[in-house]
Amino acid sequence: MFYREAGDFKTSYQGDSQTFPIKFDRYRYYAVMAFAFLVVPFMINDYWANAILLPFLIYSIAAIGLNILVGYCGQVSLGTGGFMAVGAYAAYKLMTAFPEVSMFIHVILAGGITAVVCVGFGLPSLRIKGFYLAVATLAAQFFLVWLFNRVPWFYNYSASGQINAPERDTFGILITGPNAPAWATYLFCLIFLTVCALIARNLTRGMQGRSWMAIRDMDIAAEIIGVNPLKAKLSAFAVSGFFIGISGALFFSVYLGAVEVGEAFGINKSFLVLFMVIIGGLGSIFGSFAGAGFLVLLPVVLKVFGVDVMGWPTDIVAHFQLVIVGALIIFFLIVEPHGLAQLWRVAKEKLRLWPFPH
Amino acid sequence: MLDKSESFVTEDGRTIGGVVMEMQNITLRFGGVVAISDISFDIREGEIRAIIGPNGAGKSSMLNVISGFYVPQEGQVLYHGKPRPQMRPYEVARQGIARTFQNIALFEGMSVLDNVMTGRLNHMKSNVFQQAWWKGTAEAEEVKNREVVERMIDFLEIQHIRKTPVSRLPYGLKKRVELARALSAEPSLLLLDEPMAGMNVEEKEDMSRFILDVNDEFGTTIALIEHDMGVVMDLSDRVVVMDYGRKIGDGTPDEVRNNQDVIDAYLGVSHD
Numbered sequence: 001m002f003y004r005e006a007g008d009f010k011t012s013y014q015g016d017s018q019t020f021p022i023k024f025d026r027y028r029y030y031a032v033m034a035f036a037f038l039v040v041p042f043m044i045n046d047y048w049a050n051a052i053l054l055p056f057l058i059y060s061i062a063a064i065g066l067n068i069l070v071g072y073c074g075q076v077s078l079g080t081g082g083f084m085a086v087g088a089y090a091a092y093k094l095m096t097a098f099p100e101v102s103m104f105i106h107v108i109l110a111g112g113i114t115a116v117v118c119v120g121f122g123l124p125s126l127r128i129k130g131f132y133l134a135v136a137t138l139a140a141q142f143f144l145v146w147l148f149n150r151v152p153w154f155y156n157y158s159a160s161g162q163i164n165a166p167e168r169d170t171f172g173i174l175i176t177g178p179n180a181p182a183w184a185t186y187l188f189c190l191i192f193l194t195v196c197a198l199i200a201r202n203l204t205r206g207m208q209g210r211s212w213m214a215i216r217d218m219d220i221a222a223e224i225i226g227v228n229p230l231k232a233k234l235s236a237f238a239v240s241g242f243f244i245g246i247s248g249a250l251f252f253s254v255y256l257g258a259v260e261v262g263e264a265f266g267i268n269k270s271f272l273v274l275f276m277v278i279i280g281g282l283g284s285i286f287g288s289f290a291g292a293g294f295l296v297l298l299p300v301v302l303k304v305f306g307v308d309v310m311g312w313p314t315d316i317v318a319h320f321q322l323v324i325v326g327a328l329i330i331f332f333l334i335v336e337p338h339g340l341a342q343l344w345r346v347a348k349e350k351l352r353l354w355p356f357p358h
Numbered sequence: 359m360l361d362k363s364e365s366f367v368t369e370d371g372r373t374i375g376g377v378v379m380e381m382q383n384i385t386l387r388f389g390g391v392v393a394i395s396d397i398s399f400d401i402r403e404g405e406i407r408a409i410i411g412p413n414g415a416g417k418s419s420m421l422n423v424i425s426g427f428y429v430p431q432e433g434q435v436l437y438h439g440k441p442r443p444q445m446r447p448y449e450v451a452r453q454g455i456a457r458t459f460q461n462i463a464l465f466e467g468m469s470v471l472d473n474v475m476t477g478r479l480n481h482m483k484s485n486v487f488q489q490a491w492w493k494g495t496a497e498a499e500e501v502k503n504r505e506v507v508e509r510m511i512d513f514l515e516i517q518h519i520r521k522t523p524v525s526r527l528p529y530g531l532k533k534r535v536e537l538a539r540a541l542s543a544e545p546s547l548l549l550l551d552e553p554m555a556g557m558n559v560e561e562k563e564d565m566s567r568f569i570l571d572v573n574d575e576f577g578t579t580i581a582l583i584e585h586d587m588g589v590v591m592d593l594s595d596r597v598v599v600m601d602y603g604r605k606i607g608d609g610t611p612d613e614v615r616n617n618q619d620v621i622d623a624y625l626g627v628s629h630d
Contacts, residue, residue, distance in 0.1 A: 013504040014497060202492035206500060207475075207482045214465050214476050221463035224425055225539070226451035226480045235486060283467065 019201055036190060041183040049182035054255045056296045057189040058247050063276040063288035064200050065243025070274070071282035072204055073236035074216030075125050079118075079137035081269035082144030083241055085261050086114045087248025089154050092163045095176070095253065096156060102170040107192065107249045114245020115238045117144075122237030126230060129219075141270055148261040162260050165253040176253045185254045192250060196243050200285050203239065212236050213283070279332055281341025290340035298325055362400075362439075368595060375403030377439075378547060378579055379424070384433035386419055386603075393419040394430070395603045401547070406573055407581045408590045411600035412623060417583045418460060420600070421549050424581070425457050426450035452480050456545035458536045460552045460583075466525040470535050473524055474510060477542035478503040510542045513575075514568060530561045534568070541572060548572070550582035554589060562586065566593060591615065599623070 010016040020026040044053065062084060069077050090110035094101070121140040125133050148154050155163050167177030174180045175188050203209050211232045214222035223229055252259045259265070272295065280291020299321050306317035336343050363376040379401040386394040394416045401407045409417045422428040424435065426447045435442045437453065456477070465473050482499050489496045511517055514534050519527060524535060533553065540548060553569065554562045566589055572578050584590045590597060591611040599607035599614055601623040607614045614620055 013501045013508075017500060017504070199490045202490050202496070203486070206489045206492070206496055207479060207484070208486060208489050210468070210472055210476045211479060213468050213472070217465035217467050218463050220427075221459065221465070222476075224427065224447045224451060224457060224463075225476055226448045226543070227476075228446075228448050239486070 017205060019205070033194070037187075041187055044182045044186050046182050049186050050255070051300055052296065053186055054189055056293055057186070057193045058250045058255055059273065059276060059292040059296055060289050061189075061193050061196050061250070062244050062247035062273045063280060063292045064196055064285060065240045065247065066273050067277045067280075067282065067285070067288045068200060068204070068212070068243070069236050069240035070277055071284065071287070072209060072216065073212040073233060073240075074129075075122070075233060075236060076130065076134040077137040077240075078134050078267070078270045078274065079121060079140035079144070080244055080273045081265040081267060082141040083114050083118055083244045084248030084251060084269060085144055085148055085265035086117045087111060087245030088252035088259055088265065089148055089163065089261075090114065090245065091249035091253050092156075092165070093154070095166055095168055099166070099168065103168050103175045103188070103253070104170050106168070107246055107253070110249035111242040111245040114248065115241040118237045118241025118244070119234050122234055122241075125233050125237070138267075141267055145261055145265060160260075162258055163252065164258045165256075168253070176257070178257065180254075189250055189254060192246055196246065197285060197289075200239075200243070204285065208235065216283075275329060279329060279339055281339030284339070284341035286344065287339050287341030290344065294340065295325070298328065365403075372404065372574075374405045374595060377401070378403045378437070380436040380439075381420075381423070382434050382436060384420070384423060384430045384435070386416075386423060386428055386430045392603050394423070394600075396433070397600070397603075397605045398433075399598045399605065399608055401579060401581055402596075403579055404573070404577055405579060405595040406569070406593055407579075408594035408597045409581065409583045409600065410585070410587075410590055410597060411606075414602075415600040416603040417600055418551055421457065421551050421581070421583060424547075425455060425549060451543070454543075454546040455549065456540040456543040456547075457549035458533075458540050458551060458553060460555060462529075462532045462536055464524045464532055464536055464539070467523070469521050469523055470516060470527070470538075471507070471511075471520050473535055474507045474538045474542050475503065477510075477539040478507060480543060481506075506544070507542050510538045513541070513571070514538045530557055530564075533557070533561075533565065537565075537568060541576075541578075544576070545578060548578050548580045550580060550584075552583050552585065554584055554586055562589060569593060 010021070015021075020029055040053070062080060066077065066080055069075050087110045090113040091106050094106040094109055095103075098106075121137060124136040128136060149161065155161055158164075165176040167174060167179065169175055170188070173184045175184055204212070211222065211227045212235075214225065214227050215229060215232045215236075219229060222232070248265070252264070256264060276291035276295050277288065278291070279294055280289070281287025302321045302324055303317055306312045306320065307314055332340070362380075365373055365375045367373050377400045380398075381400070382398050384394055384397050385392070397416075397420070409420060411417050419428060423430050426445055426449065429444055465476065468476075482503060484496045484499050488494070511520060514537060516531065516534055516538060519531060519535075524532065527535065537550075537553065550569070554565050557565065569580060569582070570593065573580055582594070594611060596609060597607070597611055597614045598605060599617070599620045601619075606619040606623055607617040609617070
């Protein structure tokens with residue numbers, strides 16, 4: 001009823017392999033995009049931007065990046081925090097060294113630098129897999145944080161050891177620093193998220209994505225079919241690193257503004273992004289959005305509900321928040337181990353037949 | 359004996375060409391275990407070549423040597439008359455050698471269509487940036503290769519499960535999907551490791567028909583391992599018999615059937 005594909009025939013292979021094969025899906029997607037680009041910037045204020053929208057957009061980019069590595073290529077990584085730090089510090093060094101250059105270029109370059117670093121730390125994946133690879137990437141996490149703490153060149157010899165985002169613009173609009181308008185920072189991140197999601201989708205529906213998934217599902221058979229494991233694994237690390245680097249650069253320059261590396265990009269960040277990917281759904285672009293939205297929104301919703309609606313003391317709500325988030329994660333993993341994306345898929349299958357399921 | 363480059367016509371009117379692949383004195387050891395010892399045989403263009411033997415005879419190891427998964431300690435593999443240097447399995451695949459596996463090795467998380475599309479990997483050349491952009495080169499290439507894949511899907515009669523995840527399929531269909539994946543690479547040499555293991559009579563008949571059709575329509579050279587003697591004797595042009603890593607017979611099905619060593623290996627000999 002609501003949701004039908006009857007009469008929606010494909011007459012070409014292009015039509016069959018497009019991103020949203022069902023017409024209804026496609027129009028909904030256009031509507032969401034139009035709303036996000038044309039309506040939200042006029043309604044946004046600092047609270048919405050900083051509490052919900054910016055973290056959602058930025059974590060979505062990180063989750064897409066990690067999902068390519070873990071969900072599509074099957075290489076478990078616990079180094080996300082460290083790689084985000086690479087993006088942040090690369091952006092910082094670029095911003096201070098070339099103040100005239102547009103922020104777009106800085107963020108993209110920061111992504112590129114992170115991709116190179118990520119490939120370097122991905123080299124062990126050619127020899128080890130599973131938990132052992134996770135430990136190897138954990139080493140990357142600790143090493144990178146240590147590096148940015150100990151080598152003063154990275155934080156430009158500042159006394160506090162922190163990095164602070166200077167005011168930088170793009171096309172004359174202030175993007176970073178405390179005076180940047182909320183709509184500009186929001187749009188800036190939204191553009192990056194949209195482009196990243198499109199790139200991820202294009203790569204995963206084509207041959208590149210198939211060779212990643214082949215490596216994930218059965219690496220020996222993949223190699224005999226003709227997948228070069230070296231190329232497939234390292235390209236996954238590179239693409240993943242590019243996205244995670246972009247998210248790290250945005251997280252530092254646009255969202256936080258000032259960063260102490262151990263606090264902002266510690267092991268907790270790695271786990272947070274990994275949870276987003278697992279809760280959202282491994283091997284699904286939509287799952288990355290869902291997971292990021294879930295873990296960004298849930299604390300906010302709980303706080304609003306506990307403090308503003310129920311009138312409980314703030315500290316109790318803050319502690320309960322951790323308990324409830326933890327319990328919900330366990331609940332979700334038991335009910336649907338394939339994440340929110342799978343729940344969504346099941347709901348769509350049901351809706352397609354509703355109200356006559358037989 | 360026939361000359362290496364000479365071709366001949368079989369009883370049923372098919373032309374068998376010259377030697378495509380030649381195994382010369384292959385010996386493969388795993389530590390102290392000799393899996394294959396000093397075996398030589400050849401595969402001619404356009405023929406169906408069977409490798410048979412009791413369990414543990416080294417048949418699958420032989421196939422793994424051909425597909426580059428094992429490197430023999432001694433001997434060499436000649437492909438189109440040239441000695442093949444040691445190479446990784448994916449490089450062997452690029453030379454036009456495709457295979458299926460004894461225990462189905464499909465990519466469980468992907469749909470049938472995606473599985474079969476992976477077979478086209480070596481025919482797709484667009485780079486990461488073109489694929490990230492999608493429009494243009496990558497899309498055109500995808501469509502072109504999709505046509506080949508759809509032909510194979512039609513050929514193996516699996517149209518109805520095109521979009522189904524492989525993990526949901528029954529065993530017999532999985533075997534067929536695996537064959538489709540190997541075929542979509544348009545190989546010049548196809549290796550089948552027990553294509554009929556665990557099938558009922560009907561499924562075996564279907565599979566035999568597909569193998570004969572592949573050989574007939576695409577002219578693909580096929581080397582297969584199989585335990586069902588009836589199938590082997592019906593399908594194959596020439597048979598290699600192995601036992602305990604040695605070659606004990608080589609020839610047409612009739613020659614092999616009357617070979618005393620082969621009969622002994624299968625039926626056993628009295629030791630008195």
